[in-house]
Amino acid sequence: MAQNKTQDNRAWLGVLPVMLIVAFSGVIPLMTVVNYSVQDILDFNTRFFVGFEWYRETLTDPRFIDAFLRQLGFSAAVLAIEIPLGIVIARGMPTQGLRASLLLVLLATPLLIPWNVVGTIWQIYARSDIGLLGVTLNEMGFAFNYTAEPLHAWLTLLATDIWHWTSLVALLAFAGLTSVPAACYQAAELDGASKWQVFRHVELPRLKGVLVIAVLLRLMDSFMIYTEPFVLTGGGPGNTTTFLSQYLATMAVGQFDLGPAAAFSVIYFLFILLFSWLFYASVMRSEEGS
Amino acid sequence: MSRRSRLSRWVLAGYCVYLILPLYWLLTLALRSNADIAGVFELVPSNPTLANFAEILTNPVWYQGFVNSISYVLLNTLISVSVALPAAYVFSRYRFLGDRQLFFWLLTNRMAPPAVFLLPFFQLYSSIGLFDTPLAVALAHCLFTVPLSVWILEGFMSGVPTEIDDMARIDGHSFWFFFTRIFLPINRSAIGVTVFFCFMFSWVELLLARTLTGSEAKPIVVVMTRTVSASGMDWGVLAAASVFTVLPGILVVWFVRQHLVKGFALGRV
Numbered sequence: 001m002a003q004n005k006t007q008d009n010r011a012w013l014g015v016l017p018v019m020l021i022v023a024f025s026g027v028i029p030l031m032t033v034v035n036y037s038v039q040d041i042l043d044f045n046t047r048f049f050v051g052f053e054w055y056r057e058t059l060t061d062p063r064f065i066d067a068f069l070r071q072l073g074f075s076a077a078v079l080a081i082e083i084p085l086g087i088v089i090a091r092g093m094p095t096q097g098l099r100a101s102l103l104l105v106l107l108a109t110p111l112l113i114p115w116n117v118v119g120t121i122w123q124i125y126a127r128s129d130i131g132l133l134g135v136t137l138n139e140m141g142f143a144f145n146y147t148a149e150p151l152h153a154w155l156t157l158l159a160t161d162i163w164h165w166t167s168l169v170a171l172l173a174f175a176g177l178t179s180v181p182a183a184c185y186q187a188a189e190l191d192g193a194s195k196w197q198v199f200r201h202v203e204l205p206r207l208k209g210v211l212v213i214a215v216l217l218r219l220m221d222s223f224m225i226y227t228e229p230f231v232l233t234g235g236g237p238g239n240t241t242t243f244l245s246q247y248l249a250t251m252a253v254g255q256f257d258l259g260p261a262a263a264f265s266v267i268y269f270l271f272i273l274l275f276s277w278l279f280y281a282s283v284m285r286s287e288e289g290s
Numbered sequence: 291m292s293r294r295s296r297l298s299r300w301v302l303a304g305y306c307v308y309l310i311l312p313l314y315w316l317l318t319l320a321l322r323s324n325a326d327i328a329g330v331f332e333l334v335p336s337n338p339t340l341a342n343f344a345e346i347l348t349n350p351v352w353y354q355g356f357v358n359s360i361s362y363v364l365l366n367t368l369i370s371v372s373v374a375l376p377a378a379y380v381f382s383r384y385r386f387l388g389d390r391q392l393f394f395w396l397l398t399n400r401m402a403p404p405a406v407f408l409l410p411f412f413q414l415y416s417s418i419g420l421f422d423t424p425l426a427v428a429l430a431h432c433l434f435t436v437p438l439s440v441w442i443l444e445g446f447m448s449g450v451p452t453e454i455d456d457m458a459r460i461d462g463h464s465f466w467f468f469f470t471r472i473f474l475p476i477n478r479s480a481i482g483v484t485v486f487f488c489f490m491f492s493w494v495e496l497l498l499a500r501t502l503t504g505s506e507a508k509p510i511v512v513v514m515t516r517t518v519s520a521s522g523m524d525w526g527v528l529a530a531a532s533v534f535t536v537l538p539g540i541l542v543v544w545f546v547r548q549h550l551v552k553g554f555a556l557g558r559v
């Protein structure tokens with residue numbers, strides 16, 4: 001948005017279609033949720049205003065807190081693994097030729113597989129009776145069974161998420177690396193910089209923009225994860241892999257608890273906005289500082 | 291290139307193996323009968339069969355699922371791109387009252403967890419009689435794909451110099467002519483990347499698609515989850531259906547692979 005732009009309020013006509021469609025599919029539903037969240041709805045004709053009762057109840061509900069902490073742990077683990085791994089993979093990518101094209105397609109493929117199919121693929125890969133991974137691990141002497149062991153379920157989910165989304169980080173970082181001029185590498189070489197120094201002082205500063213986007217996307221999306229655990233573990237064993245979205249979906253569509261589910265939704269949305277904003281603001285602040 | 295250190299190449303190679311193994315396993319299971327899968331464990335199928343694929347192509351429940359999915363994905367892509375084009379154009383060319391606020395408000399929709407919208411979507415689309423139609427799913431997905439499309443297109447269009455607009459005006463072309471015959475062709479790679487991301491979101495999403503459809507417009511991803519619970523575990527057919535859902539993605543990536551890196555380079559995904 002850096003160009004010299006003319007001031008013209010008629011430009012609103014251009015954004016009108018977008019406004020209408022987002023109002024229809026975003027604002028109306030969101031208002032419905034906010035409206036429900038302050039009412040006790042017995043049926044559609046009998047409802048009472050209860051103020052912040054549902055919010056208080058949700059925030060003190062031990063099952064919500066557990067799901068929230070699990071969610072935090074999962075997102076933290078996902079970010080800690082996928083971001084560095086993605087950068088290393090991007091640095092290994094060739095830039096030209098058929099091999100580069102094939103690698104791009106291979107890396108992008110997991111991003112375009114329906115999320116429940118990702119779950120299915122890992123299910124039949126990790127099962128201890130028919131899965132390549134599960135059977136191999138058991139043959140090697142590990143009693144691996146992700147449907148019964150919470151730790152195994154967690155590791156399988158993490159492995160699935162890494163399989164599914166590291167490519168996104170890698171592709172973003174790869175695109176960022178293509179913008180580093182060759183002259184910078186030559187200059188660093190003349191100065192006798194080590195590989196690590198080249199990475200730290202030449203590449204990393206230029207990757208900052210795409211990495212901010214990568215962290216934001218992975219943070220938001222891992223916080224909303226629903227489908228893969230739903231297919232792979234069903235939230236189990238017990239509740240050990242029930243994350244926020246799944247808990248909410250059970251409440252809203254399974255049990256039809258309108259009020260509490262709505263309050264849950266509002267809190268959930270606000271948390272994601274808060275995390276994204278905190279991260280974005282801290283990046284911006286450090287940018288101004290340097 | 292000097293940046294390709296030995297370590298990073300080994301990691302890349304290892305990661306490729308990590309990516310391919312589950313896909314390979316999916317393919318081998320799709321080529322085996324259910325009794326075979328349950329009976330023996332083998333790395334290479336000894337009696338490969340195409341029966342699972344035949345089942346999907348001949349059973350209307352399965353192939354209708356594909357038709358339903360593809361119809362809402364296409365609808366969604368069409369709606370998203372056509373409303374996002376004018377919006378992205380004015381965002382990239384004009385300042386107007388509330389433009390920044392509007393732009394960021396649009397992006398916050400990308401951050402909304404789909405689970406939050408389950409209930410209101412269900413009620414909204416039921417009350418206007420769209421429940422269980424591809425259009426309902428397409429419109430619901432618009433909440434995520436429209437902001438994304440505006441964001442991607444704006445990034446590309448801002449890179450097109452405004453002199454082009456002025457030249458067209460001086461040459462006496464109407465705005466409509468300029469926009470459709472000059473401006474859009476310049477931005478075709480941007481449109482390609484946008485289509486890719488709309489497709490990517492709409493094709494892979496399960497939660498909303500499942501909630502907004504009943505028996506009529508049931509998408510393939512839902513057919514898969516329901517078949518699993520109904521008839522026990524038919525791993526072979528499930529694997530074959532999975533293979534079919536992976537293919538369109540690979541095709542789309544192959545066609546837009548050149549533009550993809552440019553799109554990622556703008557950081558607009």
